Amino acid sequence: MTFKVIKSGFYSTIQDSGRFGLAHHGLSQSGVADEHAYCWANHLLGNDVNDAVLEITFGGCELLALIDTCIVVAGADLGFKVNDKSQHNWQVFAVNKGDTLTWTTPKNGVRAYLAVQDGFQTEQHFNSRSVNLREKVGSLIQVGDDLLTRPSKPCDTGKAMPAWFKLNYQEPxxxxxxxxxxxxxxxxxxxxxxxxxxxxxxxxxxxxxxxxxxxxxxxxxxxxxxxxxxxxxxxxxxxxxxxxxxxxxxxxxxxxxxxxxxxxxxxxxxxxxxxxxxxxxxxxxxxxxxxxxxxxxxxxx
Missing domain, CATH: 2.40.100.10 (Cyclophilin-like)
Incomplete structure (x- = not known):
């Protein structure tokens, strides 16, 4: 049950809410840069608040769906498309096996978040799936990687974040x-x-x-x-x-x-x-x- 990485993008990593209580060992908090987008993505899917997502920075990322499942993309508008058709952020929608998901270039914001049902199932380090390159904990996603997920289940397709919660990432x-x-x-x-x-x-x-x-x-x-x-x-x-x-x-x-x-x-x-x-x-x-x-x-x- 996976997404195959076709293009890894500029800087794409798996992140969750981070790791806590380990600073005395020299480990930083890590975790998602934008908690607002992250929490909304998991909330719309009915996920746990700590489920892992893919944080995509500045775009250039392409994934191939190897399963039928439901997803949410939240955060920056990086020109997200499914099979070359533009899609909206901040809502639940279904993808099918064989669909191609792409994020091109930033239009508004810096980081987009791809959430899947029950989160990505990557290896945990110190009770977190969050990647921190400075500390050599985990790595960027690479071409050919399989991003593991759990089996899909029914979801509320079309469920969306209310418009008044949307932020303007370009204003001072x-x-x-x-x-x-x-x-x-x-x-x-x-x-x-x-x-x-x-x-x-x-x-x-x-x-x-x-x-x-x-x-x-x-x-x-x-x-x-x-x-x-x-x-x-x-x-x-x-x-x-x-x-x-x-x-x-x-x-x-x-x-x-x-x-x-x-x-x-x-x-x-x-x-x-x-x-x-x-x-x-x-x-x-x-x-x-x-x-x-x-x-x-x-x-x-």
Whole structure:
């Protein structure tokens, strides 16, 4: 029960919600870059919230269906087609044995997610199927690979995400920031530079970190003894530029951290292409926790 990889694409990996509680062993969280798209894809199929999907970055991917099954494609519009016929994201539809699924080039967003019933059944490492190339855990999909699935079952063909949940991946993005314990190390002028400008996403950004370009923060606090870091931490380099740590980031680092980006905003960031505009604003911990609980409850109830 498989999909055969005909073209592997620019950067296509199997991901689930990631691995947790292993940072003290040097293992990062890993997992899907866009939790919003991932959760919706599994939700529409009636999957478990942790079922593995194929994360396709920037397109160029082609798969051959070797089974009759139901799928959902969520996230970026990468020109998804079945047998050369364009298809919509964010809805359940059936594919038949022999169908060819292709993702060409980005039209809106960066990463598309292919979900299948009960998730892809790849090998688990440290209780997760998520691939992390930096840590040499798993690998990119390769031409000729068989992506294993479970036997298909009846599904609600045509079930779709309500339109008001759809996000515009091209609009400027405001990231909500939780202050870190090092926030007070930055002067009022340095904070003004950070919050008062519009940054652009740099071309060197990847699943490890999002590098932002703009006016540098001058006279940044000195680097410190390396310490633990979390997903979404915003480091300020010695050159004065922010790096937002993403799913494949190292677990320790020595740059001062001005704060941590609210997790649900990081999903939006994962779909922004280089050159997109980004700003920061503050959010308090109570509001962030409330919004996160509501998100989790929606997809687990």
């Amino acid at each position: 993005l405001s990231l909500r920031l939780l202050a870190s314990y090092q926030f007070d190390m930055f002067t009022e002028q340095q904070r003004h530079t950070f919050f008062g400008q519009t940054y652009k996403i740099g071309k060197a950004s990847d699943r490890t970190g999002c590098r932002l370009e703009g006016l540098p923060i001058e006279n940044t606090p000195a680097t410190m003894v390396s310490e633990g870091m979390v997903y979404g931490s915003v480091e300020i380099t010695t050159a004065g530029f922010p790096i937002i740590l993403l799913k494949d980031a190292p677990t320790i680092g020595g740059y001062p951290k001005i704060g941590t980006v609210f997790s649900l905003d990081l999903a939006k960031l994962a779909q922004r292409q280089p050159g997109c505009e980004v700003r920061f604003e503050m959010i308090d911990i109570e509001t962030a926790q409330k919004l996160r609980r509501e998100f989790n409850q929606f997809f687990t109830s």
